[in-house]
Amino acid sequence: MEGLLSFDYPGKIYPVNHHSSTVYGIRAYPDVKSISDFVELAVLTIPEDSVERVVQDCCEKGVKGITIVTAGFGEAIEGGRVREEAIAKLARAHGVRVIGPNVSGTLNLHAGFNASPLQHLLATLLAGVSQGGYAFGDLLASGYGRRMGLGKFIHTGNECDLQVTDFLDYFGKDPQVRGIVMYVETLRDGRRFLEVARRVGRDKPIILHKAGRTLGGIRAARSHTGAMAGSKEVYSAALQQVNVILSPSMELLLPLGHALIERPPMRGKRVAIVTMGGSWGVALSDRLEEEGLIVPELSGPAQASLRSLGMPLRASASNPVDIGAAGAMALSAERLIEIGRVIVASDEVDALILHGLGRAGFARDETPVGRKISLEVEKQVMRGYDGLQQEFRKPVILGSHHSSWESQTISDLQGEGLRVLNRLDEIAQMLFRMYEYWRKMPEGE
Structure with missing residues (x-):
């Protein structure tokens, strides 16, 4: 009842309760047969020893479907399976279909x-x-x-x-x-x-x-x-x-x-990683390759293109592309997004992961202005990377160690509908299965 009312179900609801004349302010009936209207579905949340009798009433009433929430049948007691078979036989004889028993709804x-x-x-x-x-x-x-x-x-x-x-x-x-x-x-x-x-x-x-x-x-x-x-x-x-x-x-x-x-189809096994810290890139590379994917070294020309965008000399452009804390602070949001665009636009990778933004902490009134600006830059970059997957029709995954209750950035982005994954194994397992699925599907699907 609470579920139906909380979602403003537009159809008619007929509570059946022989102890009360109303349920949640709606008129209740002592039994199914007392309802004058046609009933399409009956949901049974009743004691286990009453189920057969109420199913019989529903069948005689002409109810078309029954969901039996009640437990205590084949999963729990000796003879429970026999009772289930008898219920199914009774329902079939009246053209009624049954979900359950022992269901949550x-x-x-x-x-x-x-x-x-x-x-x-x-x-x-x-x-x-x-x-x-x-x-x-x-x-x-x-x-x-x-x-x-x-x-x-x-x-x-x-x-x-x-x-x-x-x-x-x-x-x-x-x-x-x-x-x-x-x-x-x-x-x-x-x-x-x-x-x-x-x-x-x-x-x-x-x-x-x-x-x-x-x-x-x-x-x-x-x-x-x-x-x-x-x-x-x-x-x-x-x-x-x-x-x-x-x-x-x-x-x-x-x-x-x-x-x-x-997400767009993943048509190959090659994955590029852009990270703000080398350790996450190493750990993510391990998980991806253990799962069956490839983290290829980017070609010389591709690395040169990345360097031309102003990456710090000590930053790695090989894959994982480790921008590092210095690069994250020095480069504009537009330049950070352009790094991702150069990678996805190449024919050297089939998917891209951005990992390492979305740091812990929430913006308060007393939060320094510089930190608030940093939060906005993080969100701008992550939105930009998310948009690359539609632009180039390749999956782009946003990853962060922090969840929405730990990070203002992640909370805000997920509120906008962007998906941010928190676990390296989840990212690797998901990408590999995306590849496996699309590998078996014809091009153009």
Whole structure:
């Protein structure tokens, strides 16, 4: 109820509660059958021992869809799976489809619909399908500050009826969805999933995190959703054949999903780095090459072009291009941006990373004027680099060690919608998977 009301859902809401005549000021009904209007969807947040009776009422009422939030079935108790099968059989007999049980809810922010407790939501062009729900709430909360989120989300839970494959198919046909992120513990019909993924993946990136890859994870998955997880080698091989992008972590799902639908294609493995400190350049080079990318030395002519822009003699122009603190202070914002433009415009690199701006600290009334000017210069440079990727159709990644709650610059830029990544492994993993995805896609896609 809170989710629906907080997003000003334009449709009709019918609370059912036999203990109260109103819920949040809206007339409540003692049972589903007491509602005179046609009901499209029922969301059940009721005691586990009442589920079958209420499902029966919904079927007799003519409800078309049921979401069972209630837990305590196949994931938890002996005989729970049998009860789930009975619920699905009853629903199918009446032409009713069921999500769940054991779900956190569903949302379609483009329609103002949030039948979940999830907060910190943004109506983006990404959709999410997950066999685990509340963890996605954490991901959405952490992504909110970076303007990352899901416009549509389905938690499938125990999947007594509808499964992740059904929603992959659905989102594949949805014009409001440009990319799909998934959390999967098991696939109950692997062959059908691969068929659907192959078709959907021709038009939209599918980013999937496969959980339950270890013995401990398999055991946890069984108690979480009642899932029987399979071999990670089998999953990986099969999914890569249909160009599903495998995310090594749940945390990478949103950054990678947004990168694939928002950034230009990455057509090669060569990455250039511009940094304000040598150590970050070395560490980032290691992570990129460990991931499978290349940090090539720039050619003599390219280095000469960079030097002509006034780089300090002690600064490195080879790649990583280490401007250093002296260069960052001496060069204008326009010159710093031009360094990036020269690199991206060359045919020697396929992507560029700017790392090292966005220093810690916030501007206060008592902050020295020089520091405030420095903050504005940082933002100007980072905006300029972000604009290069559309100008030259190559990915340009903004990286900073500091997050939005540590840095005025990062907070302001992310408020404008610029994406700034804080972890070197996240940057490297994201870029490599962008390359892997676009390597398999025809030119012009």
